[in-house]
Amino acid sequence: MPAIASSWSSFDPKGMEVSINATVDLIEKVMPIVPNVPANLNRPHVDVAASHLTQWPEKGTLLWKDGPVKALQNAFLNGEIFLNLNVPVDWNGKFLTTRLGMRWYRNAINFENDTSTFSLGASRIDTDAVYKGDVDADENGFASVSCLPSWPQSHPLEADPDLLAWCLENSEDFPVWF
Secondary structure, three states, rough: OOOOEEEEOOOOOOHHHHHHHHHHHHHHHHHHOOOOOOOOOOOOOOOOOOOEOOOOOOOOOOOOOOOOOHHHHHHHOOOEEEEEEEEEEOOOOOOOOOOOOEEEEEEEEOOOOOOOOEOOOOOOOEEEEOOOEEEHHHHHHOOEEEEOOOOOOOOOOOOHHHHHHHHOOOHHHOOOOO
């Protein structure tokens, strides 16, 4: 089924309305392409030759090259990709299409006195810059929209990574296939 994950970049409930507003904006943007009844509910059929799926381990097939927008829509409508929205506390009202970034939770697990007692919670959080990364967008006040594959790498229903790369390169605020 088509799916959207929405996250807010804070544990503080103050300002949660900002995240809700961004989520509603994203849903309204996607709704025109979503049918009233999901086409592939409970997967009554599986087409492993669909143009949006990887042909791994075969290389260079690019079944979607003549129609990447339609292939991305089909991937979303069939549940092979989902949208991941991250909204910063200081959201500037703008969106960016992104991919996953890198955030490191340093010393997240600390063992105390013996190995049977430990505490969770990072002593610090570091980030590394990533080209069109969601963490970088968040740190710059943008709500990030990432198209993420639902299936792991090399699974027959994995969304073609080259198609996802095409989407990233050809999108600005929202993914180009909306």
